[in-house]
Amino acid sequence: MEVFDDRRGSAVMVAAFLALLYVGVTLVSLGPRSISLQGSLMSWTHSTATSVTQAHVSVRCDRSQRDYDLCSINGSSLLDPNSSTFFIMDPNRSNQTDVVMKIHPYPRKKDKAAISLVKEISIIATPPKVPCGVTHNSPALVFSTGGYTGNFFHDLNEGLIPLYITIQTIFYDQDITLVISDWREWWVRKYADLLLHLTHHPVINMDNQTATHCFPSVTVGLIKHGPMVINAAMIPHPQTLITFQELLQKAYSNTSNTLGLDNIDLKKHKSSRARPRLVIIQREGAGAGRVILNIEEVTAVSEEVGFEVEVLEPKQSSRLADSYSLIHGSHAMIGVHGAGMTHLFFLRPGSVLGQIIPLGTEFVSWDCFEKPARVLGLRYSKYEIEVAESSLIEKFKVDELVLKNPEAYVGGNWSNMHVYMKLQNVKLDIPRFQRFLKTVYENAREFMDKGY
Incomplete structure (x- = not known):
């Protein structure tokens, strides 16, 4: 039994190593802190190699990445759900000292607030003292729906996109079983249509299991490439945000609308093609922050410019198939920087995304939404508000640093x-905003006139 806790390797090396683990390569022991993969391009050598002829189980934990830790067991293991522990089923280890590894399977490992909401998983390198209750023929991928789950941006950024990356990196074209800790029933129901495209098996709720489960191999944790990023160079079979978007299309384009969206007439937008359709994303409730305070005026001026307008206020209970139907059939979407802008993945290439950028959010607006929008082929426009359009003008004086120089006020401290993000709402200057809308309209009209 070999155990590795690597804090040095690169993401590319880890991806290649993990991919090889699951195609049955022969292991050769190179001493206590080294390993070589016969026939591969990668090796670690710290001592004279000694061949091992019999198969045995190895565990590797990569802790070198900025956002995530990843542990892999390349042989049979048993899950004891009562202790959230995986035991290595290697009889050669029965009389040896326990080696315990612990991991939070959520790709935001440096965020103490998020990780405090994520259960720790243990891996113990000794055989279990209990038998298998349920035996699975497919490898397990273990992750958490704790942390910031419940916010659509974080559902994708720390959840579905890393899940997609991990499957494409380690389990490409393989059958897998998903095992979830910190189970949230609504999450599984909300994303059920998508999960059906990732696994053929029921998703296992680790939190309510009473029986033990045995798997031929296990990966604990999810791979993350960055905020709203899929780096094709880091995946053996290159995938991108575009292929992830195509997966969303498969999951939601053929799903019938049964629940409907509040205040949205899904039939109307199918018949009206005289005007390009604009979806305005409105954040839910004044306490959410970054709410458009004069939404009625914004809607009216958008219609005056020439749009058919739908205002969408996403909720946790909103059915994604309905949101997909509305947005995918639209020509433009605008909204204030926030989780609702993640619906950009439902827009068609060539359609328009307009982001309203509140004070102090320029960098995160680029990282979270402008960058992926450009990768997906959207026509991107931004509207940076002026101080007079921010509700912060009612709380602070114009010459205070918080308004005069947000970057200096934040000073690299995210808590600032x-x-x-939370105390600021926007009241848009309608004449100024109208000029922005005209640009969005021209691009949306051009897109519609091409037959979309």
Whole structure:
């Protein structure tokens, strides 16, 4: 039994190593802190190699990545759900000292607030003292729906996109079983249509199991390439945000609308093609922050410019198939920087995304939404509000640093962003905003006139 806790390797090396683990390569022991993969391009050598002829189980934990830890067991293991522990089923280890590894399977490992909401998983390198209750023929991928799950941006950024990356990196074209800790029933129901395209098996709720489960191999944790990023160069079979978007299309384009969206007439937008359709994303409730305070005026001026307008206020209970139907059939979408802008993945290439950028959010607006929008082939426009359009003008004086120089006010301390993310709403200057809308309209009209 070999155990490795690597804090040095690169993401590319880890991806290649993990991919090889699951195609049955022969292991050769190179001493206590080294390993070589016969026939591969990768090896670690710290001592004279000694061949091992019999098959045995190895565990590897990569802790070198900025956002995530990843542990892999390349042989049979048993899950004891009562202790959230995986035991290595290697009889050669029965009389040896326990080696315990612990991991939070959520790709935001440096965020103490998020990780405090994620259960720790243990891997113990000794055989279990209990038998298998349920035996699975497919490998397990273990991750958490704790952390910031419940916010659509974080559902994708720390959940579905890393899940997609991990499957494409380690389990490409393989059958897998998903095992979830910190189970949230609504999450599984909300994303059920998508999960059906990732696994053929029922998703296992680790939190309510009473029986033990045995798997031929296990991966604990999810691979993350960055905020809203899929780096094709880091995946053996290159995938991108575009292929992830195509997966969303498969999951939601053929799903019938049964629940409907509040205040949205899904039939109307199918018949009206005289005007390009604009979806305005409105954040839910004044306490959410970054709400458009004069939404009625914004809607009216959007119609005056020439749009058919639908205002969408996403909720946790909103059915994604309905949101997909509305947005995918539209020509433009605008909204204030926030989780609702993640619906950009439902827009068609060539359609328009307009982002309203509140004070102090320029960098995160680029990282979270402008960058992926451009990768997906959307025509991107931004509207940076002026101080007079921010509700912070009612709380602070114009010459205070918080308004005069947000970057200096934040000073690299994310907690200072609270004032811009939670305390700030926007009241748009309608004449100024109308000029922005005209540009969005021209691009949307051009897209519609091409037959979309």
